[in-house]
């Protein structure tokens with residue numbers, strides 16, 4: 001149900017995101033024949049003064065990403081891309097953009113308009129205001145439901161997020177604001193609700209009576225690359241926790257939705273964010289471990305410390321790693337610890353969710369050597385799949401019990417090619433499906449929780465543990481679980 005004849009106005013059309021994610025996603029959609037015949041991507045930017053120069057640059061970026069570019073697909077795409085040179089600061093450029101869109105819309109009976117802000121965050125509010133001021137919304141459309149798509153970060157705390165949202169929502173209705181969290185476009189994250197709700201063996205056990213603890217880990221091996229300026233302000237807490245990790249947690253922990261509408265699911269997720277704020281953080285060291293990577297030599301090569309990275313303050317106290325232990329004080333989850341962690345420059349890129357079940361074995365088996373708990377692993381990346389650990393009798397043994405793992409590797413299947421996150425999200429924004437986008441309520445309550453943590457560590461000056469680049473992360477993060485008689489269940 002993708003909409004025919006839409007205009008996709010891309011602010012930041014010459015930036016990294018457009019080159020590396022957005023246009024390649026359109027290419028993939030075109031290759032799968034998922035796009036309608038009539039639509040126009042109006043890419044705006046300052047850098048090039050003509051369409052051909054812009055297309056050449058796009059082509060070069062695509063070559064770097066793909067083994068082979070299909071000429072037919074590329075031609076189809078280029079016929080649907082226009083380039084419009086524009087500076088955000090220049091009012092005349094906006095006036096001209098209006099004229100251009102108006103002419104085009106008249107000729108082509110444009111049904112809808114999608115404004116995509118793929119720019120630096122400091123321009124989000126300014127561009128939205130100019131969209132309004134220069135009446136880009138009011139040009140006649142067949143179906144006037146113009147949408148706004150906005151990248152992260154959505155504010156840097158609750159207050160700034162609210163200010164931004166007040167501006168956006170005075171121009172677009174909530175229904176038409178699509179806030180991106182690209183983790184929601186990942187295959188296994190879209191799979192969480194299906195695993196939980198369509199399998200009685202999990203659905204029946206998804207609570208404190210059967211689950212011992214929940215772990216979510218988003219481990220990265222890369223450093224901050226060339227995004228030092230942004231990252232040194234944000235740190236891991238705003239870069240990975242406020243959005244991605246809390247989103248994953250909300251899908252794992254929410255109450256069952258009554259139906260699958262975007263609104264109902266979002267309301268259920270919001271309850272989780274609200275409850276997070278009830279965590280008593282007075283004894284903060286029992287809840288949080290912060291870390292920052294220091295230099296290391298790996299295979300004879302020196303890996304820079306965080307403080308030596310480009311555009312990072314040489315005395316920076318920004319955390320590049322964080323582990324959190326939290327609780328949700330509700331009927332379903334009371335007293336079940338939830339452990340979250342994410343960090344840059346860890347020894348392995350690996351993201352997943354571990355659900356460890358309780359040790360409620362039949363008493364007759366308790367005399368045996370210690371049995372392993374059942375464990376459900378949802379593997380997000382790089383491998384996508386599910387593994388389930390259970391106990392079985394070791395063949396030809398004297399009733400010895402051993403754990404075995406049943407594996408479903410989705411990404412190992414022949415001819416498997418997981419769609420890119422942005423491909424899924426762009427398809428949905430064009431179709432008007434908001435399920436994989438975050439609502440203002442979700443964003444606002446997740447900020448309130450993150451603000452609470454930030455205030456706490458501003459007050460208490462909690463330790464910043466140093467960990468060598470490309471290592472497992474700070475030992476204190478292991479200790480956090482060892483204190484509870486547990487360990488991390490990732491492969492780090």
Ligand code: BG6
Pocket residue numbers: 220239240
């Ligand atoms: C982004 C963060 O939102 O997510 C990056 O800003 C991070 O710092 C990235 O590296 C991780 O995404 P993925 O899809 O590679 O796990």
